[in-house]
Amino acid sequence: MELVLKGITKSYTKGKKRKNALEDFTLTLTEGVYGLLGPNGAGKSTLINIITGIIGKDSGSIAFSDGKDNSFLSHLGFMPQGMDFYRNFTAKDYIKYIMALKKYSPDNADEYALSVLDRVNLRADADKKIGAFSGGMKQRLGIAQAIVGEPKVLIFDEPTAGLDAKERIRFRNVISSLAADKIVILATHIVTDIAYVAKTVVLMNGGKIIKTGTQEELCSDISGKVWEITSESDKVMDYMSRMRVSNAVSDGSKYTLRIVGDNPPEQDAKAVQPTLEDVCIYYFGDM
């Protein structure tokens, strides 16, 4: 299964100027998790809104490559950013509501709703009012509603915002379990979430793809461009203002700084293995 995004362009008028939010965006997606990374205004939300049909595009197409499906949107599961729920619904009610929205009518609707909740570990809370749910439970319910109707494409927009570490781990595990036979697009600011689950990372800026590849590929691209130095505490601010510092760790009197750049910041700087965060810092500066 391949989902082909071809030449997608979208522009807005801001004042008298026309601004491109997406410019000739082309990407072919196969099963697995795709991490969408980019600073604010990179075009992630515009792309997601176009794929989900929330807004239109100026040009381009989105279609499955085999052309067998007669409706792309009917194969889509979507969890929007900052989603919340109707407090008077139970989890099961809510899933059945989404089934109604998706016109999904299995033989036993109740049993299907329970099976969906089971996949995100909410079966025991199926008859509980959502008003009594914790943030993590709501987030899992958000995933559950996205997988209703067994869509081939899942899109999660900032799904882990506000979650504690335990819930974020749980979220990542659920996403990984879903990704085997689906295309999953994960847009987030939290790089570690993508680092753990994404098979492919798409770096976006200014409405364009800057770089695409596996984490290993992206990291190897900037191999030899990530440095570690030890610095006195009074010089830390100076480094931070002049260079791209991806991390600063204090051991009391001194700091160990992780600096991303084409050239070593000091003669005694030690080249280290890049991470995905370093990749982001390298391409986007501060996200």
Add this chain to the structure above:
Amino acid sequence: MARLFFYEIKKNVLRLPVLLLFAALMLVNLYKHSETVQYYGDGSYLPDGLMYNIYGDYKGEITDEKIRQISAYKSEMEAIINSPDFVIPDNPDDRYYTGFAYGDNNMAENVINEMKYAREYINNIILLREKAQTAIAFYEGKNDYKVREAQQIELLYGNRHIDVYGSYGAYSLYLDYEFSTFISMIMVLFVFAPAFSKQKAIGDDKIIRSCGKAKSVFIAKHLCMYTFCAVVTLIMTLADILSFGSRYGLEFIGQPIYALHSFTFAPLDISVFTAVLIAALMRFLLTVFIGEIVLLISSTQKNVGISYAISFCTIGAIIFLHGSLPSDFSPFSMICMSNFMTEAKFVNVLGFPVLNIVFLPILTLLLCVAVNLVCRAVSCPRRTVRIAKKSKGGAV
């Protein structure tokens, strides 16, 4: 669509605060009923009321025999209370309907007045038709509109008569009772101000649009609003009628509307039942009109609190403007049947006189359609609809 409709009911209506507010307002309405009855009547048609026994003997078809009997009884009571020996007794006397001669005198006078009204009703109508004929003759060749208007009056007020004496207090109070419609409006505001706003605030609108169901949900939401207005209007109508009926009785609902004194010159020759039905339908339409406005405001707001505030102010402005607008052009006039049924009021539509009871509901309906279309444009952007349709071809 049926499932979406059910979930719209669940989202908007089946909420504890909604049910609690409705219960509380129903209690306030019951209190208001007793206040209204105390203001307009005295509950004398109740089994322990002053009119109860005498009414029981004389209600129904008005016959010469009944008129003779009640007139004789009235003369008898008059003779007693005008007698120089008459003293006001301390205790009720079983010989009298009310226990007292002067009470019976007053009650008999009530019955006679009602019978007189019924018997002499035709004279009022003859007079009115004569005036219409005079107007036709006067305006002939001078003012076509006035001629048409007078012709309409002549047509509307033909062949009328009242044959029955009955208690119509319950219907009279209901037809001019406004408070329950205010309650319906408050409920519509409370229930539907968050309808679209909440959807946006929690991101549900994005899921709906990603499913290509913005239009279906829009329709389901409106169907939910219409159903809610219908159910609330029905409950309010039944509560009002039954409550007032418990004080005055609910007989003679098939009698003509002009049997009620306040509707002597009602332009429509309809039964009390039909008038009650029309009143309920007009209140329903008014509530729907308010509902359409509330939904439109809700569709433009993401913040539920702001949606409430704007809706509240807008409804307040509509009520306030009602005083300044010509009543035939203000949907708010539909709250009360007196605005339509006390006399024939016409609106000049392209030179043709149209009764305001016909004109205003049509105008309100058109306003509802206009507001609905604007709301649709706001909540279902054309582009989204196009994407949903186009997607059937495989490529978006």
